[in-house]
Amino acid sequence: MALTGDLFIASKRVHRDGPGFQAVAASTGAPLEPSFSVATKEDVEAATAAAEAAFPIYSNLPREKRAEFLEAIAEEIDALGETLTERAMQESGLPHARLTGERGRTSGQLRLFAKELRLGEYLRARIDHAIPDRQPAPKPDLRLRMIPVGPVVVFGASNFPLAFSVAGGDTASALAAGCPVIVKGHSAHPGTSELVAGAIERAVARTGMPAGVFSLINGAGNEVGSALVSHPVVKAVGFTGSRGGGTALMKLAASRPVPIPVYAEMSSINPVFLLPAALESRAEALGKAYIGSLTMGAGQFCTNPGLVLALESPALDRFLAAATEAVSGAAAQTMLTPGILKAYEQGVARWAAAPGLNQVAQGQEGSASCGRAALFTMTGADFIADPSHAEEVFGAASLLVRCATIEELLKVVSLLEGQLTATLHLDDADTEVAAQLLPLLERLAGRILANGWPTGVEVTDAQVHGGPFPSTADGRSTSVGTLAIDRFLRPVAYQDLPAALLPADLRDGDAGIPRRIDGKPTL
Ligand SMILES: NC(=O)C1=CN([C@@H]2O[C@H](COP(=O)(O)OP(=O)(O)OC[C@H]3O[C@@H](n4cnc5c(N)ncnc54)[C@H](OP(=O)(O)O)[C@@H]3O)[C@@H](O)[C@H]2O)C=CC1
Ligand SMILES: O=C(O)CCC(=O)C(=O)O
Structure with missing residues (x-):
């Protein structure tokens, strides 16, 4: 075709003869045929x-x-x-x-x-x-x-x-x-x-x-x-x-x-919370799965896990070791456009130069059109001193915030902007902490997940892919x-209109759709 x-x-x-534009092959930068008309x-x-x-x-x-x-x-x-x-x-x-x-x-x-x-x-x-x-x-x-x-x-x-x-x-x-x-x-x-x-x-x-x-x-x-x-x-x-x-x-x-x-x-950085019992029981598996989600599609998902929060513990060190290993082995991937690659590299460079942030891993090198995964850590105290690092870096870069206490972790949460998603990794023993976090997460995000990863949005009746600003406008x-x-859509109310003028869906009798009639749901 x-x-x-x-x-x-x-x-x-409609064809326009004026100067057009061409797509480029993302992997090589070579122009692709044909030239496309620009609208007047x-x-x-x-x-x-x-x-x-x-x-x-x-x-x-x-x-x-x-x-x-x-x-x-x-x-x-x-x-x-x-x-x-x-x-x-x-x-x-x-x-x-x-x-x-x-x-x-x-x-x-x-x-x-x-x-x-x-x-x-x-x-x-x-x-x-x-x-x-x-x-x-x-x-x-x-x-x-x-x-x-x-x-x-x-x-x-x-x-x-x-x-x-x-x-x-x-x-x-x-x-x-x-x-x-x-x-x-x-x-x-x-x-x-x-x-x-x-x-x-x-x-x-x-x-x-x-x-x-x-x-x-x-x-x-x-x-x-x-x-x-x-x-x-x-x-x-x-x-x-x-x-x-x-x-x-x-x-x-x-x-x-x-x-x-x-x-x-x-923009959204989709915070992921590693609660203590879950971290203790499966730190290595979580570390590996985290990087799988982070690097999917070269990290170019608005649901990408850009921020991970956990309490300091030996289990967190095990998690970090597994994540570091996975990032270091991650192949570089072609990014969508040269502009998006440049913005990603600038974001990573900004993090690398920022006081308090430590780059602990970098993905494999690739061709000029590829982005390399990057993993950074920071203490909760440093994050609280400068929460600006919570701005989205669009691509496979993520920040692990190591918190000294639950109070510090809650403070970090209170400094976050609106999010598309928030994820809890939890075991039964984490229920109390999770219950403490849940009301904060409801205010923060449009979708709350347990024991999963935010990338990959199921298209269903009960889905929410939205959240407070700036993850979405509204x-x-x-x-x-x-x-x-x-x-x-917007609502219209019809007051005392004769039946002949009413839309069929609002006339008396069976309209074949769910309606609320005199306060009672039908169908
Ligand atoms: N969180 C997320 O889901 C996503 C974030 N991004 C972020 O956006 C960056 C750039 O990616 P890109 O996809 O090009 O996104 P942009 O926001 O730059 O562009 C998206 C579309 O909006 C148009 N547009 C942008 N700004 C304006 C404006 N001021 N007035 C009118 N039209 C405008 C663009 O037009 P035109 O190209 O013709 O100028 C394009 O059609 C990425 O590096 C990343 O940071 C990108 C995709 C998804
Ligand atoms: O993960 C998805 O399926 C949707 C993500 C999305 O909306 C985005 O990256 O812009």
């Missing part, structure tokens, strides 16, 4: 106008039709098979097995949202019947449902070229909600983006969707993304990337004449799992 380098405006390919201001206007025109049609389609559309996208992505995986490998440097899994996760989450649509629970339909003779005043008839917010802009993420990019979780949840989507493609994987956009284009045609339901716009530099976020028809933004990028977009969205929410997933939401749909 030959790539054309085209943009997709309202599900149609007119393209931004055309995509947003098409999205606005599609919104009333798409959002009012029966849920079944939208479910069939999501399933058609999933089928088209699956049908791309190795063509997609191979291009994604070239552009991202991520290994085959990882990208095969990610392709399945991408089509799987589209299918999960199709199921969510059929279930209809996300509508949160509620009916409170009128009580005309209530004293001292009559009670009106009130009925509530969630409706889609309008066109959504999604920024493709560099580190998940499939599952968090063109047809990733943000796009799947916005399309499920009933919102047209305009994707700002990531310039690190334009070929992968084009292949997935082609799959969506075919699904639009197969299922008769309004063309403006999807556009893909490319353009390196901030101009295109800023123009999209500033555009009056855009009603929400989904983003995964740097803290600088995410906060810049949050500011831009908040300064619009009509501000809009930006659901940005940014800790009240998730970008993975079916609850992600909530970000692109």
Whole structure:
């Protein structure tokens, strides 16, 4: 399947003759064919106008039709098979097995949202019947449902070229909600983006969707993304990337004449707590597993375990020895882009030069495009004196904080910023300490794990991939799992409307979806 380098405006390919840009092979830096069109201001206007025109049609389609559309996208992505995986490998440097899994996760989450649509629970339909003779005043008839917010802009993420990019979780949840989507493609994987956009284009045609339901716009530099976020028809933004990028977009969205929410997933160091009994019973195994999680995907996961906390003990020395050995033997891995590699190396150099931090291990050397794993330690007292080292270093670098007392450990926790995850390694004898930590961790993070590692996010109904700032812009939401749909919905209440005007889901009789009627859940 030959790539054309085209943009997709309202599900149609558009070529621009001006200066384009090329992807580079992550492992060698060699340019990859073809040259990709850069969107003009007119393209931004055309995509947003098409999205606005599609919104009333798409959002009012029966849920079944939208479910069939999501399933058609999933089928088209699956049908791309190795063509997609191979291009994604070239552009991202991520290994085959990882990208095969990610392709399945991408089509799987589209299918999960199709199921969510059929279930209809996300509508949160509620009916409170009128009580005309209530004293001292009559009670009106009130009925509530969630409706889609309008066109959504999604920024493709560099580190998940499939599952968090063109047809990733943000796009799947916005399309499920009933919102047209305009994707700002990531310039690190334009070929992968084009292949997935082609799959969506075919699904639009197969299922008769309004063309403006999807556009893909490319353009390196901030101009295109800023123009999209500033555009009056855009009603929400989904983003995964740097803290600088995410906060810049949050500011831009908040300064619009009509501000809009930006659901940005940014930086997280995912603290891992090694509680004493667990550490005593399996220090070596924990040390090895920690580095397995740290080095997965060259550490380029926002769920990477960047911080480990434990009390000083001989068991902690055993843990550190095992982790040191694993890091020293870890192969260097290709990083996503030269920019991300440079930022990683600068972060490691900053830690290496910082007073109080000791580099205890470094991974194997590799080619010029590879990052080397790095392990540092620090005392709890030094961390408390300067907690700035808790800033994310994106890649396979991690910091072990050795605390003298539980009080010191709790103080360290109180200095941490918001996190996507917090992990406890515990045995039965650790329950008391764990119970002490748990309320702090609930305030700190979106997901709390026991005896596991934070990388690898299961896509399910009960998942939360979000957390207090700066792990995300707004800790009240998730970008993975079916609850992600909530970000692109808002409630509307209908008071005393005649039945003929009410949406079918809110009329009396069996609507076939879960509802709360006069305070009682149905179905
Ligand atoms: N925690 C996490 O999950 C992740 C963190 N990162 C961090 O981000 C760094 C850079 O990686 P990258 O993926 O390129 O992330 P960026 O945040 O730099 O870019 C992500 C996307 O946002 C756009 N963008 C960024 N800043 C702005 C802005 N001010 N205005 C408008 N658009 C903007 C970029 O456009 P364009 O490229 O066209 O300029 C790109 O499409 C990494 O080194 C790492 O530190 C990255 C990925 C995931
Ligand atoms: O680990 C995952 O599956 C998701 C991680 C993620 O969202 C990220 O790295 O940006």
